[in-house]
Amino acid sequence: MKRPGLLSFLIIFIGIAYIIRLFYLQVIDNSYNIPTLNNSAVKITYDYPERGYIYDRNGILLVANQLSYDIMIIPREVKPLDTVEFCSLLKITKEDFIKKYTKAVHYSTRIPSTFVQQLSKNDFAFLQEKMHKFRGFYIQKRSLRQYPIKSAPNVLGYISEVNERMIEKNPYYQLGELIGTAGVEKTYEDDLRGTKGVKYIQRNRFNKEIGPYKNGIYDTLAIPGNDISLTIDTKLQQYGEALMANKRGGIVAIEPSSGEILALVSTPTYDPNLMVGRERSKNFTKLYLDSISKPLFDRGLQAQYPPGSPFKIFTALAALQEKAIDTHTSVKCFGGYKYGSGKNAFMKCHCGTYGSPVELNKAIYRSCNSYFANAYKRIIEKHATPYEGMNAWNKHAESFGLGNYLNNDLSVGKKGLIPDGDYYNRYYPNGRWRASTTISNSIGQGEVLTTPIQLANLTATVANRGFYFTPHIVKKIKGKEIDKKYTVPNYTTIDKKYFEPVIEGLFDVFENPKGTASWSRVKGIEICGKTGTAENPHGQDHSIFIAFAPKDNPKIAIAVFVENGYWGSRWAGPIATLMIEKYLNGETSRPWEEERMLNGSLQDEYDKQLKEITEIEE
Amino acid sequence: MRSKKNNIFYGIDWVLVLFYFVLVFIGWINIYSATITEDQLGLINLSSEYGKQIIWIGLSIPLIIFIFMFEAKFYEKYASILYLISLTSLAGLFILGKNINGATSWYNFGIFSLQPSEFAKAATALAMAKLVSDKQFNLKKFNTQVQALLILFFPAILITLQPDPGSALVYTAFIFVLYREGLPAYHITISFIAILLFIITLTFGYINTLIGSFLAFLLILLFFNFYRKKAFKKGWLKIIGVYLVSALFIFSVDFVFNHVFEQRHRDRFNILLGKTSDIKSIGYNTDQSVTTIASGGLFGKGFLEGERTQGDFVPEQQTDYIFTTIGEEWGFIGSSLVIILFVLFLLRIIQIAERQKSKFSRVYGYSIAAIFFTHVTINIGMVIGMLPTIGIPLPFFSYGGSALWGFTVLLFIFIRLDANRTYEW
Numbered sequence A: 001m002k003r004p005g006l007l008s009f010l011i012i013f014i015g016i017a018y019i020i021r022l023f024y025l026q027v028i029d030n031s032y033n034i035p036t037l038n039n040s041a042v043k044i045t046y047d048y049p050e051r052g053y054i055y056d057r058n059g060i061l062l063v064a065n066q067l068s069y070d071i072m073i074i075p076r077e078v079k080p081l082d083t084v085e086f087c088s089l090l091k092i093t094k095e096d097f098i099k100k101y102t103k104a105v106h107y108s109t110r111i112p113s114t115f116v117q118q119l120s121k122n123d124f125a126f127l128q129e130k131m132h133k134f135r136g137f138y139i140q141k142r143s144l145r146q147y148p149i150k151s152a153p154n155v156l157g158y159i160s161e162v163n164e165r166m167i168e169k170n171p172y173y174q175l176g177e178l179i180g181t182a183g184v185e186k187t188y189e190d191d192l193r194g195t196k197g198v199k200y201i202q203r204n205r206f207n208k209e210i211g212p213y214k215n216g217i218y219d220t221l222a223i224p225g226n227d228i229s230l231t232i233d234t235k236l237q238q239y240g241e242a243l244m245a246n247k248r249g250g251i252v253a254i255e256p257s258s259g260e261i262l263a264l265v266s267t268p269t270y271d272p273n274l275m276v277g278r279e280r281s282k283n284f285t286k287l288y289l290d291s292i293s294k295p296l297f298d299r300g301l302q303a304q305y306p307p308g309s310p311f312k313i314f315t316a317l318a319a320l321q322e323k324a325i326d327t328h329t330s331v332k333c334f335g336g337y338k339y340g341s342g343k344n345a346f347m348k349c350h351c352g353t354y355g356s357p358v359e360l361n362k363a364i365y366r367s368c369n370s371y372f373a374n375a376y377k378r379i380i381e382k383h384a385t386p387y388e389g390m391n392a393w394n395k396h397a398e399s400f401g402l403g404n405y406l407n408n409d410l411s412v413g414k415k416g417l418i419p420d421g422d423y424y425n426r427y428y429p430n431g432r433w434r435a436s437t438t439i440s441n442s443i444g445q446g447e448v449l450t451t452p453i454q455l456a457n458l459t460a461t462v463a464n465r466g467f468y469f470t471p472h473i474v475k476k477i478k479g480k481e482i483d484k485k486y487t488v489p490n491y492t493t494i495d496k497k498y499f500e501p502v503i504e505g506l507f508d509v510f511e512n513p514k515g516t517a518s519w520s521r522v523k524g525i526e527i528c529g530k531t532g533t534a535e536n537p538h539g540q541d542h543s544i545f546i547a548f549a550p551k552d553n554p555k556i557a558i559a560v561f562v563e564n565g566y567w568g569s570r571w572a573g574p575i576a577t578l579m580i581e582k583y584l585n586g587e588t589s590r591p592w593e594e595e596r597m598l599n600g601s602l603q604d605e606y607d608k609q610l611k612e613i614t615e616i617e618e
Numbered sequence B: 001m002r003s004k005k006n007n008i009f010y011g012i013d014w015v016l017v018l019f020y021f022v023l024v025f026i027g028w029i030n031i032y033s034a035t036i037t038e039d040q041l042g043l044i045n046l047s048s049e050y051g052k053q054i055i056w057i058g059l060s061i062p063l064i065i066f067i068f069m070f071e072a073k074f075y076e077k078y079a080s081i082l083y084l085i086s087l088t089s090l091a092g093l094f095i096l097g098k099n100i101n102g103a104t105s106w107y108n109f110g111i112f113s114l115q116p117s118e119f120a121k122a123a124t125a126l127a128m129a130k131l132v133s134d135k136q137f138n139l140k141k142f143n144t145q146v147q148a149l150l151i152l153f154f155p156a157i158l159i160t161l162q163p164d165p166g167s168a169l170v171y172t173a174f175i176f177v178l179y180r181e182g183l184p185a186y187h188i189t190i191s192f193i194a195i196l197l198f199i200i201t202l203t204f205g206y207i208n209t210l211i212g213s214f215l216a217f218l219l220i221l222l223f224f225n226f227y228r229k230k231a232f233k234k235g236w237l238k239i240i241g242v243y244l245v246s247a248l249f250i251f252s253v254d255f256v257f258n259h260v261f262e263q264r265h266r267d268r269f270n271i272l273l274g275k276t277s278d279i280k281s282i283g284y285n286t287d288q289s290v291t292t293i294a295s296g297g298l299f300g301k302g303f304l305e306g307e308r309t310q311g312d313f314v315p316e317q318q319t320d321y322i323f324t325t326i327g328e329e330w331g332f333i334g335s336s337l338v339i340i341l342f343v344l345f346l347l348r349i350i351q352i353a354e355r356q357k358s359k360f361s362r363v364y365g366y367s368i369a370a371i372f373f374t375h376v377t378i379n380i381g382m383v384i385g386m387l388p389t390i391g392i393p394l395p396f397f398s399y400g401g402s403a404l405w406g407f408t409v410l411l412f413i414f415i416r417l418d419a420n421r422t423y424e425w
């Protein structure tokens, strides 16, 4: 190119390039034509749909809505105002006013943000008439949660204001809006919430609203949230909460034939209405900071403990499947089991059989440690190496949903722990571990950890003779089938035929006069169950009980866990059987037992612990 | 002849004058739209910004006449002195200047302020024209190159120190002039490579750029080795030398960017390079301006109907972002028409420059074409989101007296020079 031509060439080139860019921006690319929040000439208003109601399995209303009024602010439209009057109307201090105002300005001067949340109906009525005096502020109607029945806060969860992190993750939400942050409100947020409607209103250059923007072609209607029916049986749930009063722990009841959770109790519980209204954050903080009784900790889902004796059921099933034992294999127990050559290699047993041969059935109803330690050892030693044996055992346990999240629709959960060969290789890097090193696993001690819902699911699996439906909390969503994964059975690695002898043993826990729960027998209901005690190095042992009923065609499988409840038959056993009775018969045949449980308190036990803790801290 | 010569309007190019008034008029219309407020509608309020702009425009006519009153010879003869006065006025800012928006770029005269950097462009163009038209002048020589560079360096460094790096950037326009007048092509090639390396370094980091450019140079070496063995024997040392210089350059770009630039400078580049997308704070201006322009569509929303312009939320819309008003209210048709007007205007200047017999006039004309071109390219490029946010005005459009007068002086000195083209000097 000749030198004088370069600049002319560039001028024409840039001119064409810019015109092409303008053509793209102004004519081709439509994405800019949709009004954005930054567009001050278009005002955006939201129409919040009513959040879906929540019902129990029998149509009892658990969660409804009440109207609430928020004061919104658009900082750039605020004109000088009588702050004294405004503050007194809103019942806030001048400092609050300045703080809230600064926060809103910081967020955006154009986009509305919540100034004061959830006014009472009276305050609203009073304020409504004076609102015109305060330019830049307006009242936004919203619906709030209301709980007609004070029950199951751990299941229902709560909604709270979105924080900035959530907004970043999901642009649907704006500062000041509400989102389900726990329980069903969280897992089914999208269904319950519905979709807010958006209206774009055109303003002229003098900020007056002159009608819908572009004749409303971008406006959307609010889509109401869907109502949800839970699998919870409210009567059973409330009964469970009453039985657990003044005791810490959890109850999980499952319908084996569907995996539906009938009750999910965690105590201490609280009134769900505390999580609503202007006192919400105060109440929440109080509950949240209660590190002693931890009311927000769902003990049914999150408490991990060694399961103790109920785990023997699994040991038996795995041993039968591995052909390590048969139903007639017998062991003689002399108050314990010597599993190694060392002095301390001895596991105590209180089965009280004193050397008479113990077969599977008796081993279960007497809960003989020696028998299951032996069975466990045989499983491991059936394989070429302890490593392979351990892995085989682990595979069976995992097929029951143990050692992992159940992958369901509950907002919290814990994995528990089922060790495998690698686990022990890490602890004994030289590989010097054998069946006897890990023998405590056989009786649900050692490394094994489970949550109450995992135990309840194990029970349901036994009740079903070999499979389970993933435990879940939602039964129906209006206009939507529940997830298919809840209607497909999960089969275990144990053959069906091995379940019958084990179930007979669990039946004899109640039926045999020497069974560990024979005194809890309920007339007319064939219950199968197992007591358990989880050793607690920090204090009194925990009381555990699992059961299902009826023996044939089971309707309910249950796991009860009472913190510091001494042993299984003391608290957890009666509570479990009372729950079963309540569910199957509607009332108990043992009012004295019911009375004892309703009024029984472990508060002394907890106070004692608290005292010890404070003494240590001092 | 004498009488004709005494008529100060004799021989002037009316096409350029027409361009000037058309552009200024369109500019004012848009300033009016961008700054009119509710209570002033229908009135002409001289204390408002559009009102003040009318005064500036009105006063530009005596200014033009004043420029025409001097003989063309005057501008050549006193080029150096005008240049020195201009440098002095820039330097004087550090003592007497008034700080507005963090930059000491203004002299305050009570009712109005003047920005000497807007006039320094014309003075520098005169000085450059004087230097290049010297008979001794030869751009192939190193000495001459240094002289030319120094003429640009002084105003540029004084303006950078104000600090107003955007206005200083305009002086790169003279590279076109020097190229036109015989500066070896590799200067431009080197500048181009430097800009490329600059962008790549900021986008991909200096380590990647070092590795990438090393591979590129390796490929060049291999190419010469295989296909031009002779050239290779002579050239490989040179190529290695070039690579070392490039590496040094890449390091210093990284250093300057991370240690000399302030965060707001870095942010501007990062948005342009797509490394940041925080449209709410840093990129707010660009995002707003692009959205505003795009909302204009094919035909625009009409005069005073641009809701985003009237909503007053493109910042500095009447100054650096005036093009957004055109985009929104006059649409693709209006904004591309303005670009076409500028293209024709610039081509006309070049056409006239090329027909000058005097080398001084030619170089001056070419200089102002390059300056206008740089202003238009950077300003519109920024507003439509193709260049980083560099705050320099759009000639004849942006609100502000100094800018308007500066561009008026720039243009009308050239028209005066051109009017004399037929005469002996």
Ligand SMILES: [Zn+2]
Residues within 6 Å of the ligand: A333, A334, A335, A336, A349, A350, A351, A352, A353, A367, A368, A369, A370, A371
């Ligand atoms: Zn025993």
